[in-house]
Amino acid sequence: MKELFPRGQVMGFAFSLILTVVALSVLVFDLSLKMGVVILLVTAFMQAGLQLVLFMHAGESxxxxxxxxxxxxxxxxxxxxxxxxxxxxxxxxx
The missing domain is CATH 1.20.5 (Single alpha-helices involved in coiled-coils or other helix-helix interfaces)
Structure with a gap:
């Protein structure tokens, strides 16, 4: 039963939610423009890489x-x- 549970996808989804919360914290904590842009760019590229590898199965072919x-x-x-x-x-x- 353990091999049937999509552990990688669930962990990827949880990490994706965490990255979204980090990106939203820029708005909530009213950070400076430079700091906000840096945080948003880093989380955006991490999110894109995560989506590509885990959910689009780029590494499995x-x-x-x-x-x-x-x-x-x-x-x-x-x-x-x-x-x-x-x-x-x-x-x-x-």
Whole structure:
């Protein structure tokens, strides 16, 4: 019976709830802008990784190297797009 209980998914769900409570604490405790952004970014990336590995079963397939390569490539493209936009629009690079 022990092998039938999805212990990993339940622990992942509990950890996901804890990360959500930590993110909500930014609002409740009225933290400074910099501290709030840091906490929100860290919890967001941890939450995304947790969702990818535990609930989307990215590490359980035979082709997990290509799955992780695609995730890293998507993350790279997103970061280049975000920082490129900030470079031209916010930081005033001409």
């Amino acid at each position: 035979e082709d997990k190297a290509s799955i992780y390569t695609n995730v890293y490539y998507g993350l790279f493209v997103a970061l280049v797009t975000i920082f490129g936009t900030m470079l031209t629009m916010v930081w005033g690079f001409q």
